[in-house]
Amino acid sequence: MNAIHDGGAVANPRTLDLNLIRVFDALMEERNVNRAGLRLGLTQSAISHALNRLRHHLKDELFVRTRAGMMPTARAMEVSERLREAIRQVEAAFGANGFDPATAQRRFVLAANDMMTATVGARLMQVLADTAPGLDLVIRPSTRIDLAEQIDMGLIDVALGVFSDVPARFHAEVACRVGDVAAVRQGHPAADGLTLPVLAHHSLGVVSLGGPEAGAVGGYILERGLARQSDAFDREALTAALATVGAVPRFRVVTPHSLALPPVIAGTDMVAIVPELLSPLFRRAGLLVLPLPYAGSTTVVQLVWHRRMVTDPGHTWFRALLAGIAAEPTSSGRRAIGGRMQPDAS
Incomplete structure (x- = not known):
């Protein structure tokens, strides 16, 4: 393991107690001395003592106490990934016979x-x-x-x-593929069949972190090279389908929490458009799940x-x-x- 440099100061790994690395790792994740102690089975004073030793060894404050918790310094952020990788290498070495x-x-x-x-x-x-x-x-x-x-x-x-x-x-693997469905209350006017004119007549409830107005492009938000889904429904297919009957979608409720929709629509005539994966949960909430009257794309979950x-x-x-x-x-x-x-x- 190479010595870690910081503005001329050199931390000698030969004198570092490797148990301190686990304390550092726990503090990086928990950002709280008490929770880090519970995670490692150590007292708060033991965590504080270990942190002081780390600060002395690395010549840096490492964590600054704020109202939001123990915030890592730039130095802590710099070394965190390498130290976490070192932990994994040690675990892999001792677990070489399998898991x-x-x-x-x-x-x-x-x-x-x-x-x-x-x-x-x-x-x-x-x-x-x-x-x-x-x-x-x-x-x-x-x-x-x-x-x-x-x-x-x-x-x-x-x-x-x-x-x-x-x-x-990063590596990615396809986990499953899902399409969209509609969910409505019992006794809804669309209960006997959801058509485009009926869909156009009703306001909608959808799950979204924000559409184009929030910086999403094509239903995705890009961050550090990873584009994650913003809309949990096919916005383009919905808009195109309603346009064929001279209508535009009215999103009356837009929420980032899919599990908030069942109670919201249960007492209204709104139509929720949600991933098919949620069908069992919506049915258990007493709602009807219906096929959509248009062909949407299939979402790939990874x-x-x-x-x-x-x-x-x-x-x-x-x-x-x-x-x-x-x-x-x-x-x-x-x-x-x-x-x-x-x-x-x-």
Whole structure:
């Protein structure tokens, strides 16, 4: 391991207690002394003592206490990725014989929106409870503007969502493909069939982080080379379809939270346009799920992770498990195949 330079000061790795690296890593992720201590099983005073030793060793404050928590300095940000990679290399060296989920003690951090958390994430936790009791899962919002940076820093293991133009430093794998459906209240005028004229007559509820007015291009927001989905529906197909009957869509409710839509539309005549993946949740909320009266595109849901994690056996196991769960048939009895929702063969 090379010495780390900082403005002429040299930190000699031969004199560094490697346990301090884990304290640094926990503080980088938690940004809180108490939470870092709980994570490592150490007292607050032990964390503070370790931080003081790190500050002395690296000749930098490293973390500054603010109202928002312990904010890392530029020096901490500079060394964080290399130190996290060093931790992984040590773990990989001692775990060279493979990864056994039944006995492993590890935490994975998944970035996902509320839709993926309520569907894929819920099934994932059920499997982990049965097969990997020592593994913990942290789910962070994939809608955060620093998502790519968090993956770069190793603070997020895998992001699950809809992405475009994935940069070369990341790897991506297709998890599933979903289309859009409509959801309405029981007794809605469209309950017997949703046609374009009926759709044009009603206001809409959709999930979006912001359209073109928020800087989205083609339904995506670009950040640090990673384009993530802004609209959770096919805006172009909807607009084009309504134009054929001389109408434009009226978005009466636009929310970034898909699980907020069921109670919002339950007492109105609004029509929600949502990913088909949410159908079981909307039905359990007492709503009707209907096919759309136009052909929209199919959304490709992907797993995205940093290329440095490709050979990590635990990470490889977690990715495979996550991909398999995401590709399972939905509770509506249909599976996403080749861009269209197909009946499940079973």
